[in-house]
Amino acid sequence: MxxxxxxxxxxxxxxxDAHDGRLNAWHYVHYVSRAVGGTGLIxxxxxxxxxxxxxxxxDSGIWDDSHIEPLARIAEQVHRYGAKFGVQIAHAGRKATDPTWDVVAPSAIRFSDSLPMPRALTTDECARLVEKFAAGARRVVAAGADTLELHGAHGYLLNQFMSPGSNHRSDRYGDPTRFPVEVIEAVRAEMPSGMPLFMRVSSVEYSPEGYGLEGLIEMAGAFQKAGVDLFDASSGSNYPAGPERVYPGYQVPYADRIRKELHMPVMAVGMLEDPILAQSVVGEGRADLVxxxxxxxxxxxxxxxxxxxLGVEVQTPWEYDRAFPRAKKRG
Ligand SMILES: Cc1cc2nc3c(=O)[nH]c(=O)nc-3n(C[C@H](O)[C@H](O)[C@H](O)COP(=O)(O)O)c2cc1C
Structure with missing residues (x-):
């Protein structure tokens, strides 16, 4: 809860700092301080x-057991301040920026001239990558997480498989839902049954090469069946073009639509830092989380x-009580 x-x-x-994927003191302070600050889920x-x-x-990594301990330290302390803890797991695919790496993608199509040309994954490699997502999920669970989010947005690997302009495959992974569905099922199998699985999606792609909201909702239905409990509705970034205009709450209609079409919880994101706006998004039933x-x-x-x-209960550690003398406190 x-x-x-x-x-x-x-x-x-x-x-x-050591380029080994292990979170360090910076990350510890960064995440734990937001838990101290009252945030419900980190x-x-x-x-x-x-x-x-x-x-x-x-970047943060989850390909080795040595990644569990630094995450577990953060999880333990985040829990101490009454917040829940989750980890977004991902693969950058063609958005890896180092041209000396073996940059992979569904197809050998580059994001733009500024990023390396990827090579297309073989069918066997796709299947092995599904196992790597599962192993990552196992480590996140071992670190004491309460939830896990799959990064299926912003042009990273799952999103690359979902989008017609970045997936020209002729094997079974040419089906835009196939790779994400296998990942969802494999990850789900590593999670305790009551643990919610989130998935961040790009609701629209702002490009004629990409999918639109209707296409996303159709794919999301398959992901829901495979085990996703909540969609986190972001947008764009699998193609260089972005939205014509951005403004507070500009992605909320996507969250709202997914929520209503699929009858499931959603999270809204994007320029919601005005507390009155954030409160009204939840209050109007357009999203369950912000x-x-x-x-x-x-x-x-x-x-x-x-x-x-907003004049609602402040949930600060007792050490800071004197900063909130007039605030409502938990009894
Ligand atoms: C510094 C920075 C790093 C980000 N990294 C990620 C990331 O790791 N995963 C992700 O899904 N989104 C990432 N985003 C996007 C944010 O999660 C969020 O969707 C975006 O900033 C819009 O929300 P906001 O207007 O409240 O900042 C990043 C954004 C910023 C500013």
């Missing part, structure tokens, strides 16, 4: 299932400040 509907959106820190940044599935060498990204970077105690502004 979450203590509130506020989620720290996964955000890469690119700050793993989602750790994109955490990659193999070394060449990183965006940069500074993810705050940059608002959390700027203000680690965003949630407590929002609670004060």
């Amino acid at each position: 979450l203590k509130n509907r506020v989620v720290m959106s996964p955000m890469c820190q690119y700050s793993v 989602l750790v940044e994109m955490t990659d299932v193999e070394p060449n599935g990183r965006i940069t060498a500074g 993810a705050i990204g940059r608002g959390h970077l700027a203000h680690p105690y965003w949630t407590n400040a929002a609670a004060l502004q």
Whole structure:
């Protein structure tokens, strides 16, 4: 049970210092301080299932058992402040930025001239990658996580399989849902039955080469059947083009539509850091959770400040009680 509907959106820190995928003191302070600040669910940044599935060498990794311990330390302390803990697991595919790596993708189609040309995965390699996602999930569970989010958005590997402009395969993985469904089923099998599985999706792709909202909803139905419990509705980034305009809450209609079509919980994200807007998104039943990204970077105690502004219960550690003399406190 979450203590509130506020989620720290996964955000890469690119700050793993030994380039070994292990989270360090920076990450510990970064995540635990947002738990102190009252956030209900801390989602750790994109955490990659193999070394060449990183965006940069500074990314978080989950391809080795040595990654469990630093995550477990953060999880333990996040729990101490009453927050839940989750990890976003991913593979960057053609969005890996280091041209000296073995950059892989569904097809040998590059994102843009600024990123390396990937080679197409073989059918066997796709199946082995499914196992790597499962092994990553096993480690996230071992670290004491309460949930796990699959990164199926922003042009990373799962999204690359889903999109017609980046998946020209003629084997079984040419079906845009096939690879993500296998990953979902394999990951689900590693999770305790009551643990919710989140999936971040790009709801629309802003490109004639990509899919639109109707296409996404159809695929999401298959992902729901395979075991996804909640969709986190983001958009774009599998192609260089972006939205014509962005404004507070611009992605909320996608969350709302997925929620209503599939009758399942969703998370809204994107320029929701005005607490009144965030409250109304949840209050109107357009989303079940709100993810705050940059608002959390700027203000680690965003949630407590929002609670004060909205006149609702502030859930701060007792050490900080004197900062909130007039706030409602838990009895
Ligand atoms: C520094 C930074 C790193 C990010 N890294 C990730 C990531 O690891 N995974 C992801 O799904 N989104 C990532 N995002 C996107 C955010 O999670 C969020 O969707 C986006 O910033 C919009 O929300 P906001 O307007 O509240 O910041 C990142 C955003 C920022 C600013």
